[in-house]
Amino acid sequence: MTVGSVLVIGGGIAGLQASLDLADSGFKVYLVDRSPALGGKMAQLDKTFPTNDCSICILSPKLVEVGRHPNIEILTLSVLEELEGEPGDFVAHVLRLPRFVKEELCTGCGTCVEKCPGKALSDFDEKLGLRKAIYIPYPQAIPRVPVIDPNVCTYFLRGKCRVCEKVCPKGAIDYEQKETRIQLKVGAVILAPGYRLIEERLSQYGYGRFKNVLTSLQYERLLSASGPTRGEILRPSDGKIPKRIAWIQCVGSRNHQRDKDYCSSVCCMYAIKEAIITREHNPDIEGAVFFIDIRAFGKGFDLYYERAKKEYGVRFIRSMIGEVREDPETEDLIVRYVDEDGRVKEESFGLLVLSLGIRPDDEAVQMAQRLKIELDPYGFVKTNSYDPLSTSRPGVFVAGAFEAPKDIPESVAQASGAAARASFIIAPSRWKEIKLIPFPEERDISGEEPKIGVFICHCGINIAGVVNIEEVVRFASELPQVVHVEDNLFTCAQDTQERIKEVIREKGINRVVVAACSPRTHEPLFQQTLREAGLNPYLFEMANIRDQCSWVHMKEREKATEKAKQLVKMVVNAVKHKRSLKKELVPVKKRGLVIGGGLAGLVAALGLAEAGFEVFLVERESELGGNLRELYYTISGENPQKLLEELIDKVTHHPRIQLILNAQVVDHSGFQGNFSTGIVVGPSMTYRKLEHGITILCTGAEEHKPKEYLYGQSEKVLTQLELEKKLGRGELDPQRLKQVVMIQCVGSRNEERPYCSRICCQMALKNALKLKEENPKVKVLVLYRDMRTYGLLEPYYRKAREKGVVFERYEAERPPEVLEDLNGLKVRFWDEVLKRFVEVRFDLLVLSCAIIPRENEELATMFRVPRTLEGFYQEAHLKLRPVDTATEGVYVAGLAHWPKLIEETISQSMAAVSRASRILARDHIEVGGIVAKVKGELCAACLLCVRACPYGIPYINEDGVSVIDPAKCRGCGNCVAVCPQKAIELQGVSDEEIFSKIEALGGFKVGV
Structure with missing residues (x-):
């Protein structure tokens, strides 16, 4: 067992x-x-x-x-x-x-921390600030229980003090813990x-010698509202605002002399982020980033990079730093470097940030x-x-x-x-x-008058640094039917959740308002807290005084405070009309639907089956495999065809997987746990209805077929995928090749497709190494913009250079040209070192083309999944919900989400399995809440609601009245908006609530 x-x-x-x-x-x-x-x-x-x-x-x-x-x-x-x-x-x-504090007794009140006389440098603040000998690492820490540092505590060092023990009201201090x-x-x-940061031998950049040289994580703490400077960008040496800040990339990584020749993957992007946030904090601070290659390979990264240059004016200087020294009078840092024209330059900066690599x-x-x-x-x-x-x-x-x-x-x-x-x-x-x-x-509150509790968040200084919180607290306390108001440093912290429950019980509060950040990320958290306190979770409303107030009015403190008051007043007015809403339990259909039979779909289907669930695997083609059928070797030497054979064998023989080939999805309805999807199968277009609880979209992507560089006009011009197929199938003899040229970023990182396709640099390296392996004498020239060999791909970049592969960089404004004359084909490009055009004749030109999503608009519309501007499926949250979509119960994996490598696709497919298992593992799921409800006596059966609903849920019953199934309703409100009789109400968003908000803002009565 x-x-x-x-x-x-x-x-x-x-x-x-x-x-x-x-x-x-x-x-x-x-x-x-x-x-x-x-x-x-x-x-x-x-x-x-x-x-x-x-x-x-x-x-x-x-x-x-x-x-x-x-x-x-x-x-x-x-x-x-x-x-x-x-x-x-x-x-x-x-x-x-030992923590030296009994977790079961501690309430997290913080009295011990407040009274402790001992101080030390804070590890959490990267030694830029101080903490006590007994401390909680940061305000939102879980568990919110202090820990005593015996290396700092006076009692442990000298046997004296014991202040924390004396002031603890619960007797939680225990010096004898072992x-x-x-x-x-x-x-x-x-x-x-x-991970840890690579901090070895940083003295060459002045770290540890010059006060104004910081690591990237130290600078994060400077920027943070809860950091040692409360979000103000101040120099450690003198507390002044620096006029110019420089970031130095690849500190500690991409360095084979120190056994760290890999790329740390995140440094380019966090430096760009820090430069952007710096400019948002203080537009007068100039920013410059010294880099080798900008590796903006993730979803939305390249657009972010371009914004940094064009919107925020961040300078990007392609150069290695030769020397850093300090001006003894100003304590500025003088950076010596060689620019792209080969000239030695020096620039002075008030602050220097080292983009440190990461290590285990x-x-x-x-x-x-x-x-x-x-x-x-x-x-x-x-x-x-x-x-x-x-x-x-x-x-x-x-x-x-x-x-x-x-x-x-x-x-x-x-x-x-x-x-x-x-x-x-x-x-x-x-x-x-x-x-x-x-x-x-x-608690049944139906007979109670509204008793409203208001909790106002400082959010560190994200809100309190702009909005006068005390003034908002006083204002809220004078609003009708408000019986409790308090402000919290971080209302989302666990101790505040306990506090909210305590106040609800003690004061009989039956409506709760939180004035803080976005309900998009935090509403479920507070609703859960209400449930734990015995209140219906829908007796709650949020006022967004951060995103909609403090962040957009940073320079207008008085106006921001006044706006925050009005936002709180509107929400308090509205929450009075909130009513308890009920959800109902419906059974879960314990089957999954995976659409797409490529690598992502095969892995996802197998994963669901191994987790114990039945699966429909639907593929529109007559065979499985997708793009994996076109791959014959990986950069690390593995055989994708063997993987494909094993996956197909497992899928076709797994008792829980029902494979359906030559199938096309034609309709879809339902909600998470209870979906119905219609497909047509085979040449006869036989219709089938599939009942399932979740859906994983794995519809893939494909290699862009370019129109430039004589592709399609000359047999000497191939894409990387076509080259791999020819080499893998033995259709091309590398021994007959003398010169191969590869051009990167064909069809991507341009106006039409302003994104990096992520895998192209790896494919170029893989094929270049394969050619060199088969024919060491062949010359390979790679024309690139940035070599984006992130993570553990970087050593292969060095290996290719060691094998004799030549890499020449080109700028987007001056791309290579392919010319034809009487002697054949040649490529012409500008050499950044020689400062002149160079022409190279070739036997083979290989284009690293963009990865573009397969046609998926109809499917995305059917499953209510948003797409990015590029046509890839959009996740629910870029950072924390990377495989979920806006439609609960529908997940995405593989190239349909974004270009990625084999191992990344497998990981993401497994992630989708995990997220889906949360639904399929349950016998029942809660539905309802904020859903539309029909007042039958007012319905005229005009059919407007039937036509307006994007989910096809309303219908007219035999009594001539519209019916909306609460289990299926998605709460979009379209039907409410179009009903001329006002016969439909969106529960939880009533007219009274909306009108009361308007009345609070304008001071006048709104008629229905």
């Missing part, structure tokens, strides 16, 4: 996501982290790229969700020492370090311990060695392209930057994928070890 629990190592965003997916899918989770609080590196960031979301603002709801999840046991200050057993039945030996060891029975393990954490490496898990030469967990989530030890999986350098959405996707892989092992024990804690009985 397998054990239905999983051990997750690491409390950063990857560990949090893996834990939530598993716990929501019916498994017990032990979440272990060496730090005193969860959050990892994401908690230290100011904003995230390319959306500029406040990092802690989008992380905090995840932290609270983990903190109060009944099936996640948090073990901070803990280390995995040993793992015994086999997959499905492990025993984990965990060392628990290390303890516990054993946990688990069925699988996920390693997500995160030393303690994580030691843990992996204890567990006998194979690591690569850099210390990352060794995986293979076809199983990127598994370690060398069966039953132990990996996610996030411990596998390879990666950003937040990739870490989140890998975390969900690892959760899926872990669940396969223990699927028979789903729901066996978890506890279901019911919500308290809901």
